[in-house]
Each structure stands twice: as C-alpha cells, then as structure tokens.
Amino acid sequence: MTMENTLGLGLVRQPKTVLFGPGQRRQLGRYARGFGTRALVVTDARMATTSEFAVLAEDLRECGLAVSVYDQAEPDLPRRNVMEVAETAGAVDVIIGVGGGSCMDLAKAASAVLAHGGDVRDYFGEFAVPGPCIPVITIPTTGGTGAEVTSLAIVFDEDTGMKMAVADAHIEPAIAIIDPELTLTCPPGLTAATAADALSHLVEAYTAKPKNPSPEQIETQIYVGKNRITDMFCEKGLRLMNRSLARVVENPDDLAARSDVMFAAYCAGMAINTTGTAAAHAIQSPMAAIGHTSHGFGVGALLPYVMRLNLPYATAEFAEMAHCLDVADAAAAPEENGRAAIERIEALLEQAGTPLELKSLGIEERHLDQIARSAVKATRLVLNNPAPLTEDAVRKVLARGLAGDRSWWA
Numbered sequence: 001m002t003m004e005n006t007l008g009l010g011l012v013r014q015p016k017t018v019l020f021g022p023g024q025r026r027q028l029g030r031y032a033r034g035f036g037t038r039a040l041v042v043t044d045a046r047m048a049t050t051s052e053f054a055v056l057a058e059d060l061r062e063c064g065l066a067v068s069v070y071d072q073a074e075p076d077l078p079r080r081n082v083m084e085v086a087e088t089a090g091a092v093d094v095i096i097g098v099g100g101g102s103c104m105d106l107a108k109a110a111s112a113v114l115a116h117g118g119d120v121r122d123y124f125g126e127f128a129v130p131g132p133c134i135p136v137i138t139i140p141t142t143g144g145t146g147a148e149v150t151s152l153a154i155v156f157d158e159d160t161g162m163k164m165a166v167a168d169a170h171i172e173p174a175i176a177i178i179d180p181e182l183t184l185t186c187p188p189g190l191t192a193a194t195a196a197d198a199l200s201h202l203v204e205a206y207t208a209k210p211k212n213p214s215p216e217q218i219e220t221q222i223y224v225g226k227n228r229i230t231d232m233f234c235e236k237g238l239r240l241m242n243r244s245l246a247r248v249v250e251n252p253d254d255l256a257a258r259s260d261v262m263f264a265a266y267c268a269g270m271a272i273n274t275t276g277t278a279a280a281h282a283i284q285s286p287m288a289a290i291g292h293t294s295h296g297f298g299v300g301a302l303l304p305y306v307m308r309l310n311l312p313y314a315t316a317e318f319a320e321m322a323h324c325l326d327v328a329d330a331a332a333a334p335e336e337n338g339r340a341a342i343e344r345i346e347a348l349l350e351q352a353g354t355p356l357e358l359k360s361l362g363i364e365e366r367h368l369d370q371i372a373r374s375a376v377k378a379t380r381l382v383l384n385n386p387a388p389l390t391e392d393a394v395r396k397v398l399a400r401g402l403a404g405d406r407s408w409w410a
C-alpha cells in the first residue's frame with residue numbers, strides 16, 4: 001500500500017532567523033536588541049545558576065537591555081508557570097526561552113498571554129491566538145524536543161489533569177539560536193531521552209499520512225500531513241542521527257557529534273511543525289500519566305511496536321528510510337528494506353541506551369485498556385498515523401510492548 005501526496009504539497013512554518021553553530025549563543029544580545037530594551041528570560045532553576053546563563057544575561061545587559069528573569073519553569077510545563085509569568089512580567093519587548101522543551105514552550109505560551117491578556121486556557125487549541133505576540137527567542141540546551149522552532153506550546157492544566165496545546169503560527173519563535181556547545185554538559189540519561197524523542201519525531205513525520213489539505217485546512221489546521229518540505233528535513237535528520245547518535249553516547253565531549261544530533265533535532269522540529277507526530281506520541285501521553293516516565297523514553301520504547309503496526313501501511317516510506325540509514329539493499333523488495341530501516345532505528349535506540357519495552361517503564365497489563373481508551377482521543381495525532389489507530393490497535397501495540405515482542409505483524 002502506498003500513500004500519495006497528490007497535491008505535491010510542501011508547507012513550512014518557521015522562525016524568521018535560525019542561527020546554528022558552536023558559540024553562536026554569544027550573538028544573543030545583538031539579536032535581542034533589535035526588538036527593544038526590555039528582555040524577559042524564562043528558564044529553570046538549575047540553568048539559572050550556571051555560568052553559561054550568567055554570561056547570556058550579561059551579554060543582554062551589555063547590549064543595552066534591561067533583563068528580568070523567571071527561573072521557575074518546571075518539567076511538563078504546568079499552567080501555573082505560564083500564569084505566574086503573565087502576572088509578574090510587566091511590559092517586555094522580547095521573551096527569551098533558555099533550556100529544554102518546557103522552558104521554550106513557556107516563552108511561547110507567555111508571549112500569547114502577555115500580548116492578548118486572559119488565561120492561557122483561552123488559547124488552547126489550533127489557531128486560537130487572535131494576533132501577533134511578543135517576539136520570542138529560543139535557545140535550546142538539549143538536542144531533542146525541537147521546541148526551538150515549533151509554533152506549539154504544550155501546557156499541563158493541573159485542574160483538569162490534561163496536557164493541552166497552544167498551537168498557533170502567532171507563537172512561532174522569531175529567532176532560534178541553536179548552539180551545540182550548550183549540550184556538552186547534558187547528562188547521559190537526558191541526552192539519550194531527548195535523542196530518542198527527536199528520532200521518534202523524524203520517524204513519525206516521515207511515515208505520517210499525507211492529507212492533501214484544502215486551502216481552508218491549511219489556514220486553520222496546524223498539521224497538514226507529510227509533505228515534501230518536511231520530508232527533506234526528515235531525510236537530513238535521519239542521516240545525521242545515523243552517523244552520530246552512538247558517538248554522542250560514547251563520548252559526550254564530541255562536539256562534532258553533538259552538533260549533528262542537535263541539527264537532527266532541529267530538522268525533526270521543522271518536520272513536526274507542519275506534519276505532526278503520530279501513534280507513539282498519542283500513546284505516550286496517557287502512558288506517562290501512569291508510569292511517570294520521561295517523554296523521550298516513552299516514545300522511544302513505543303516506537304518498535306508502532307513501526308511494526310505501520311509497516312504494511314507505509315511500506316514505501318520505511319523502505320525510503322532505509323536509504324537514509326544506509327541499510328538499503330537495491331535488490332531487495334520494499335518490505336525487506338522497510339524492515340531493515342526499522343531494525344536500524346532500534347539499533348540506534350539501543351546504542352543510546354533507551355528502553356525498548358514497556359515493563360521497565362512501570363506499565364502493567366491492567367493499565368492497557370485505560371491507556372488505549374485515552375490514546376485514541378488524541379485525534380490530531382491519530383489522523384496522522386498511517387495504520388488506522390483504533391483502540392484495539394493501540395491495545396495490541398501495548399501488549400507487544402509489554403511482552404517485548406518484536407516479531408513482524410502479519
């Protein structure tokens with residue numbers, strides 16, 4: 001079975017400026033002053049105490065900006081963080097998000113609330129932000145989430161217990177400054193988890209369904225399906241992960257390998273920004289609520305079983321992936337090459353040291369029905385998945401994941 005992008009569509013949404021390279025963080029002040037004189041920097045408590053962070057803040061001051069800092073960003077960005085920033089920031093000209101995904105998502109979500117007032121809940125959903133927001137500069141410190149380039153902020157609403165998304169081109173960062181040197185101090189576990197996340201983004205975007213959207217759908221929906229621009233980013237990202245993920249794990253000081261992985265994560269962010277993710281992300285969200293596992297380990301552990309479910313529905317795409325991963329055999333049938341690609345992705349995850357089954361994540365048989373019921377409610381992601389993602393299909397993926405059963409599906 002093949003899937004066709006009958007429109008030949010390509011669609012990209014992206015920051016106006018992306019600055020990539022070792023040492024480029026030192027240009028922050030120079031770029032920030034283009035927006036005005038009042039900078040708000042949002043980060044987490046750990047990052048705020050580092051010398052790296054002090055240097056960034058000092059650079060802003062030397063470039064003539066008044067700097068205020070919010071350093072209470074928490075993992076899985078709770079709504080209260082966004083509202084605290086909104087209530088305490090006052091008037092600012094630019095918001096700078098420094099850190100992992102939740103710090104950058106905080107910058108984006110706060111930029112909407114500071115510009116338009118109200119509660120961040122008012123902006124949950126797709127294209128619910130009424131107009132331009134405070135300009136955001138993102139500076140990632142992990143090679144993973146891709147949040148530096150996405151127009152998405154995932155916010156955990158403590159009152160409802162739900163993770164919600166502000167998904168809107170108005171919160172697209174103005175500038176992303178991606179400096180691989182900032183990942184040199186990233187601990188091995190976090191490096192592995194964020195790399196597994198980025199790898200999942202590349203696989204899920206590359207094998208997502210093309211949607212052939214109407215002009216109205218392009219205007220009102222954040223995910224428009226697999227398309228030729230996101231394919232380009234996925235192919236580059238897969239090649240770089242293939243070359244350098246194991247090297248980063250073996251030698252965390254290898255800056256060239258760190259640069260490759262961080263560039264791959266950027267490519268992955270570019271891809272999911274208009275294509276989106278699919279089954280692994282839909283299933284991970286309710287799974288995380290039970291096992292309290294990290295996002296990266298969760299999606300990585302689901303990937304082997306999700307890829308097997310999807311192979312018959314995206315055979316050509318998996319076969320194409322084998323070329324990016326250097327495991328294609330020109331004489332082999334597409335299905336054979338597709339299997340080779342899947343096994344190579346698993347080998348990469350194994351080398352990174354991420355779990356490839358669900359038991360070690362605290363998932364048990366008795367959880368499966370509940371996870372399956374919740375997973376299929378993530379409609380946007382369900383619609384991206386090449387195989388129909390019914391409750392029954394999710395249940396099968398989970399059961400295989402629990403058993404570590406990596407046999408091929410009939």
Ligand SMILES: [Fe+2]
Binds near residue numbers: 145299
């Ligand atoms: Fe992810």
